[in-house]
Amino acid sequence: MVLSxxxxxxxxxxxxxxxxxxxxRVDPPAAGMEQWLGQVQASDPKQRKEAMVELxxxxxxxxxxxxxxxxxxxxxQLALSLHVESPLSDVSEALWVEVACYGFSARVRIAAAENVxxxxxxxxxxKHAKGRDKAVYRLVKTQLEExxxxxxxxQAREDHTRRLVEQLERHAKAPVDPLYSGKLRALQExxxxxxxxxxxxxxxxxxxxxxxxxxxxxxxxDTVDHEAPAPETDQALQEAADARETDDDIEAxxxxxxxxxxxxxxxxxxxxxxxxWQDLKDRLDQSDIDPTQVREAMLYLTEQQHHWRQTEQxxxxxxxxxxxxxxxxxxxxxxxxxxxxxxDRHGPLGQWLPAIEADPAGHDALAHGLDEWxxxxxxxxxxxxxxxxxRVERAVQMHHDQLAEHRKQGIQAVRQARGLIQRCxxxxxxGHLKRASGLLQGVRDxxxxxxxxxxxxxxxxxxxxxQAVEKLRDWQSFAVLPKKEALIERMRHLLGxxxxxxxxxxxxxxxxxxxxxxxxxxxxQHQELWEAFHDLAQKAYEPCKVFFEEQGKLRTLNLxxxxxxxEQLGQYEQLIKSKGLDLKExxxxxxxxxxxxxxxxxxxxxxxxxxxxxxxxxxxxxxxRLQDEQQVFRExxxxxxxxxxxxxxxxxxxxxxxxAKQLQRDWQQAGHLARRDEQALWKSFRAICxxxxxxxxxxxxxxxxxxxxxxxQADAILAGMEALLAEHDPLAAKERFDDLxxxxxxxxxxxxxxxxxxxxxxxxxxxDFQSRRKDxxxxxxxxxxxxLFNWNRHARFECDSADAAQLQWQALDKIPAPxxxxxxxLPQWQAPVPEDEPLRRKTVELEILARxxxxxxxxxxxxxxxxxxxxxxxxxxxxxxxxxxxxxxxxATPARDKAQFDALLARMKQARRDWMMSV
Numbered sequence: 001m002v003l004s005x006x007x008x009x010x011x012x013x014x015x016x017x018x019x020x021x022x023x024x025r026v027d028p029p030a031a032g033m034e035q036w037l038g039q040v041q042a043s044d045p046k047q048r049k050e051a052m053v054e055l056x057x058x059x060x061x062x063x064x065x066x067x068x069x070x071x072x073x074x075x076x077q078l079a080l081s082l083h084v085e086s087p088l089s090d091v092s093e094a095l096w097v098e099v100a101c102y103g104f105s106a107r108v109r110i111a112a113a114e115n116v117x118x119x120x121x122x123x124x125x126x127k128h129a130k131g132r133d134k135a136v137y138r139l140v141k142t143q144l145e146e147x148x149x150x151x152x153x154x155q156a157r158e159d160h161t162r163r164l165v166e167q168l169e170r171h172a173k174a175p176v177d178p179l180y181s182g183k184l185r186a187l188q189e190x191x192x193x194x195x196x197x198x199x200x201x202x203x204x205x206x207x208x209x210x211x212x213x214x215x216x217x218x219x220x221x222d223t224v225d226h227e228a229p230a231p232e233t234d235q236a237l238q239e240a241a242d243a244r245e246t247d248d249d250i251e252a253x254x255x256x257x258x259x260x261x262x263x264x265x266x267x268x269x270x271x272x273x274x275x276x277w278q279d280l281k282d283r284l285d286q287s288d289i290d291p292t293q294v295r296e297a298m299l300y301l302t303e304q305q306h307h308w309r310q311t312e313q314x315x316x317x318x319x320x321x322x323x324x325x326x327x328x329x330x331x332x333x334x335x336x337x338x339x340x341x342x343x344d345r346h347g348p349l350g351q352w353l354p355a356i357e358a359d360p361a362g363h364d365a366l367a368h369g370l371d372e373w374x375x376x377x378x379x380x381x382x383x384x385x386x387x388x389x390x391r392v393e394r395a396v397q398m399h400h401d402q403l404a405e406h407r408k409q410g411i412q413a414v415r416q417a418r419g420l421i422q423r424c425x426x427x428x429x430x431g432h433l434k435r436a437s438g439l440l441q442g443v444r445d446x447x448x449x450x451x452x453x454x455x456x457x458x459x460x461x462x463x464x465x466x467q468a469v470e471k472l473r474d475w476q477s478f479a480v481l482p483k484k485e486a487l488i489e490r491m492r493h494l495l496g497x498x499x500x501x502x503x504x505x506x507x508x509x510x511x512x513x514x515x516x517x518x519x520x521x522x523x524x525q526h527q528e529l530w531e532a533f534h535d536l537a538q539k540a541y542e543p544c545k546v547f548f549e550e551q552g553k554l555r556t557l558n559l560x561x562x563x564x565x566x567e568q569l570g571q572y573e574q575l576i577k578s579k580g581l582d583l584k585e586x587x588x589x590x591x592x593x594x595x596x597x598x599x600x601x602x603x604x605x606x607x608x609x610x611x612x613x614x615x616x617x618x619x620x621x622x623x624x625r626l627q628d629e630q631q632v633f634r635e636x637x638x639x640x641x642x643x644x645x646x647x648x649x650x651x652x653x654x655x656x657x658x659x660a661k662q663l664q665r666d667w668q669q670a671g672h673l674a675r676r677d678e679q680a681l682w683k684s685f686r687a688i689c690x691x692x693x694x695x696x697x698x699x700x701x702x703x704x705x706x707x708x709x710x711x712x713q714a715d716a717i718l719a720g721m722e723a724l725l726a727e728h729d730p731l732a733a734k735e736r737f738d739d740l741x742x743x744x745x746x747x748x749x750x751x752x753x754x755x756x757x758x759x760x761x762x763x764x765x766x767x768d769f770q771s772r773r774k775d776x777x778x779x780x781x782x783x784x785x786x787x788l789f790n791w792n793r794h795a796r797f798e799c800d801s802a803d804a805a806q807l808q809w810q811a812l813d814k815i816p817a818p819x820x821x822x823x824x825x826l827p828q829w830q831a832p833v834p835e836d837e838p839l840r841r842k843t844v845e846l847e848i849l850a851r852x853x854x855x856x857x858x859x860x861x862x863x864x865x866x867x868x869x870x871x872x873x874x875x876x877x878x879x880x881x882x883x884x885x886x887x888x889x890x891x892a893t894p895a896r897d898k899a900q901f902d903a904l905l906a907r908m909k910q911a912r913r914d915w916m917m918s919v
Contacts, residue, residue, distance in 0.1 A: 037071055045102070046698055052076060052104035053691055056083050060683075079103050082111040083683075093121045100136060101128045105690050107683070109136050116140070119147060134319070157197040164190055165198070165205050172212040175467055182514075184213050269311050269321055273328055276304050277383045280332050284339070284386035291550060294340045301332050302599055309595065313588070314669060327378060334376040342369050344543075345498040353388075356395045365498055367399035410450055414458055417446035421465050428468045440469050484529050487515055491536040501547035508540055558600040559607055565600070566615040569593050573618055584671050586626050593619065633671035637681050640667055644688040653696040660692045707751045714758050717744045721765040730772045737769055782916070784814045785887075792822070792891045793905065796829045797898045818884040825892040836900045841865070842890040843904045843911075849878050849886055850915035855907075883915050 036058075039051035058064040059080055069077055075098045078091060082099070099112035113129075113136045116122055122144050129137040168187050174180075191206060198206065283289065283297055308325060311317070317325070346352045346366050356366055370392050379385055424439035443462055452459045470482070491511055494504070515533060572589060576582075597615060640663050650656040667685065672678060721740050724733045744762055791812060795805035809815075809823045844862050847854050848869070854862045890908050895901040 037068060046694070048076075049104045049694060050691075052079060053687060053694075056080060056104065056687065059084060075099055075102070078112070079108045082108045091115070093118050097121050097125050100125050100140075105687065106133070106135055107686065109133060110139060113139050113143075116143075119144070122147070154197070157194060161191075161194040161197045162202060164194060165202050165209065168206060168209040168213065172209045172216065175470075176216055180216075266311055266315055266317065266321070269308065269317060269325070272304060272307060272311075273321075273324055276301070276328055276332065277380070280328075280335070281384060281386045283336060284388055289336060289340045289343060291340060291344070294336050295554070297336050298333065301329065305329065306592070306595065306599075313591075315665065316668070324380075327380075331376065331378045335373065338369070338373045338376050342366070342373065345369075353391060353395060356399065367396055369498070371396050371399075413446045413450060414455060417443050417450075417458060417462070420446060421461050424465050425468065428465070436469050440466060481529075484515065484533070487511055488529060488533050488536060491533060491540060494540045495536065501544045504540065505544045508537055508544075512537065555602055555604050559603045559611065561600040562597060562603065562608065562611050562615065565593060565596055566611055566618065569615065569618045569622070573622055581625070581629060586622065586629075587672055590619065590622060590626065630671065630673050633673050634677065634681070636670040637667065637673070637685070640670065641681065641685045641688070644685055644692075647692055648688065653692070653699045656692050657696045660689050664689065707749060710748045710750050711754055711758070714744065714747055714750060714762075717747075718758065718761050718765065721762070721769070725765060725768055725772065730769060730776065734773065741766065784812075784816055785912075787812055788816060788819055788822070788891070789905070789909070793901070795826065796895065796901065802826050816884070818881070819888045819891065822888060822891055825894075828892070828894045836896050836904070839890070839893045839895050839901070839904055842886070842893050843907050846883070846886045846890060846908055847911045849883055850911040851918065852911040852914040878915075883912065887912060 036051040036054045039047045055064055055068075055076075064080070069080060072080075074095055078095060079099050082103070083105070093116065096112050096115045100109050100116060103109035103112055113125060116125055122140050126137060126140045126144060129140060164187060168184075168191075171180075171183060171187065188210075195203070195206075279297075279300065283293070286293070308317075342352075346369075352366055356370070374389070374392060374396065377389065379389065420439050420443045424436050424443060427436035427439055443465065447455075447458065447462060450458070491508075494507060494511075497504075499507070515530075569589075576586065644660060644663050647656045647659055650659075663685075667682075673681070717740050721737060724730065724737050724740070727733050730737075750758060791805075791808055794808065799805040799808070805826055806823065815822075840858065841861065844854055844858050844865055846852075848862060848865060887908065895904070
């Protein structure tokens with residue numbers, strides 16, 4: 001038992017030494033009151049918040065009068081009212097939202113958020129609180145989820161009511177049979193529970209359908225039911241209802257401990273989560289899991305949850321830890337229970353896994369159950385998976401793959417069913433019941449794997465044919481015998497179904513009631529059918545027996561656990577009388593006892609009354625003694641408040657807030673007081689902490705403002721660099737560009753989120769500027785060669801004489817040194833040339849030197865020239881002089897056709913450009 005560890009030898013700890021109080025804040029003078037009231041109207045949020053904090057203190061000491069409060073805006077008046085837990089009346093939704101967003105303390109904001117009820121207002125508040133106020137965000141999110149659940153529940157009720165009306169309308173048009181009145185009464189009973197959810201249109205449809213059905217209902221004479229007593233399965237529904245009962249929890253008040261604003265990861269909780277995941281893996285790796293092992297696992301899970309709550313008393317868990325632990329608990333409980341139910345329904349694990357792997361299509365229900373189990377097994381990444389998980393995933397995938405094949409078989413089944421329906425209708429028209437019944441069974445076999453929602457027309461024909469066969473059967477052998485045979489078939493079919501015990505017991509009871517109704521006036525007939533039906537009912541109820549027996553054992557076990565808990569709590573009361581009282585231990589014992597009492601549920605109500613009374617009496621006596629002795633906790637918390645107030649004079653805001661966080665942890669460990677005293681002390685302590693955190697927040701805002709200013713300067717510098725890049729002559733802008741680079745390097749700290757983006761832009765602009773300068777310098781150095789190329793083309797094809805070409809040669813500004821004797825080739829250009837092959841050859845040679853691409857048509861020539869260079873022993877090293885000489889040789893080679901020359905000229909220039917870019 002949990003409390004047994006407290007019964008050992010205990011030493012009473014010494015009371016904490018009183019802490020030397022720091023400087024106390026002096027009560028505000030009247031002049032300060034007027035100043036704060038004026039700051040409430042200020043536009044600066046920080047000033048308004050500081051003024052509201054001071055006014056809240058003045059209100060606690062009685063210095064803030066009602067006249068002062070009436071001078072403030074409505075939002076500030078409401079915030080102060082919430083501060084003293086006396087909210088105003090007739091408050092608008094918008095005002096609640098405003099206070100929940102901008103209230104001066106977390107408690108005020110939470111109190112205001114609790115009064116926001118509108119969906120739109122809650123969504124607006126959720127959007128504002130996200131990332132700003134965790135407590136308000138969590139509260140509002142919970143309220144929105146409750147609204148959503150309520151809406152979904154109402155929608156489900158309305159949908160169910162609409163389906164009831166549609167069922168009644170179909171029933172009013174259905175053929176009249178002996179069960180007609182019973183079905184009508186069942187629909188009316190369901191309507192009485194769901195009629196409040198129907199609108200006027202549905203109510204009108206229901207009333208009209210009732211009139212139509214009542215007009216067609218047959219008059220059945222009353223008969224005395226002398227049916228044999230129902231089997232012991234008649235107790236199924238009562239046992240199922242008893243299984244849902246729970247006992248009343250202890251009514252003692254529970255003090256709510258304020259939660260610290262920030263929590264850190266606890267290595268103990270992290271290790272607890274890892275051990276619990278490993279335990280779940282070990283349990284799933286077992287060959288089979290029975291209900292006893294599941295109960296042991298649930299008890300182990302409860303112990304781990306108890307250990308978790310113990311760690312939260314020392315240090316609260318953060319959102320990530322809570323989410324991870326809640327996910328683990330849900331996965332732990334759901335996966336084990338689901339797997340245990342699958343084993344209970346389908347047999348040992350070692351049997352049905354090979355079966356579904358061998359025949360996926362023949363185990364549809366099992367495959368769906370395994371699929372649901374995989375969804376419940378929300379296994380985290382990084383944790384070793386159970387060995388069964390990948391095997392189940394493969395089996396479920398095989399089942400999904402065979403569904404496509406089943407669709408093809410469904411088409412054949414529809415064709416077969418339609419043919420059988422036509423033949424069955426013909427047999428009915430001829431009056432052949434035996435043949436019609438056989439054909440109808442063939443139709444049932446054909447549509448057994450088809451879904452009604454996918455084949456509406458076929459199932460409508462099937463229902464009409466089935467009704468026709470039933471009418472023929474009523475004519476030939478009355479109506480009772482076939483209906484009892486149908487009940488036997490339904491009961492036999494129930495044997496093979498996997499249902500929860502409550503649902504199985506309910507269906508058995510419904511079929512028994514239907515059998516008794518059919519047997520009215522016919523008690524001496526069909527005895528053999530009754531015996532067969534009774535035997536099947538007994539077999540169908542066998543799984544329910546095990547379930548309800550286990551429920552009874554669980555109730556008895558929980559009752560014994562509660563009796564032991566009450567006895568141990570009484571022993572602990574006697575122990576502290578003789579050995580002294582440890583207040584923190586007593587507080588912890590009461591918390592554990594209350595939680596364990598609730599955990600041991602359900603129990604039998606009648607047997608639990610005396611145990612509940614004994615436990616409540618002992619618990620209340622211990623609680624009264626705890627409250628009488630809690631003065632030591634009060635002194636400790638008063639000392640913490642004085643230490644926090646001394647931090648208001650600390651110049652280092654970060655150091656002050658770090659110390660305040662440690663004081664908050666000390667507060668959590670200082671023990672609990674009575675609810676009213678605890679809240680009063682917490683209010684004073686929290687107000688000081690809020691002011692300390694507000695100062696640190698202001699310092700953080702100033703630092704953030706500096707970062708934003710540096711970012712703005714960086715954006716301006718980068719914009720200037722980008723503008724210089726756009727100028728026509730970057731060579732003239734080099735000095736200004738270097739100055740902007742120095743300014744960027746001298747900037748202070750940049751925001752972390754924008755640093756990489758700004759640095760990438762800076763480096764890109766620098767590289768682009770240097771590349772443009774390099775290109776322009778190369779263009780300036782290459783302009784003499786370009787002029788030479790233009791003169792060469794003009795002299796070849798456009799000059800009237802060699803003298804004119806000589807004059808243009810002399811007019812060139814500068815002739816590159818390698819081409820100084822190029823003018824001597826003029827006579828060769830004027831002579832007729834039989835072909836352009838020499839010029840083409842010179843072009844390919846230049847492309848080889850420059851390592852430039854050659855068109856596909858000249859690839860063969862290039863290969864031959866490369867082989868020749870290797871034969872001649874020419875090396876791979878190429879210099880600028882080699883390229884220049886090759887270009888001059890190209891310019892000296894005559895050409896026959898102008899168009900061909902231009903094409904080769906372009907290739908020559910491209911090869912030369914490729915060489916220059918590669919150097």
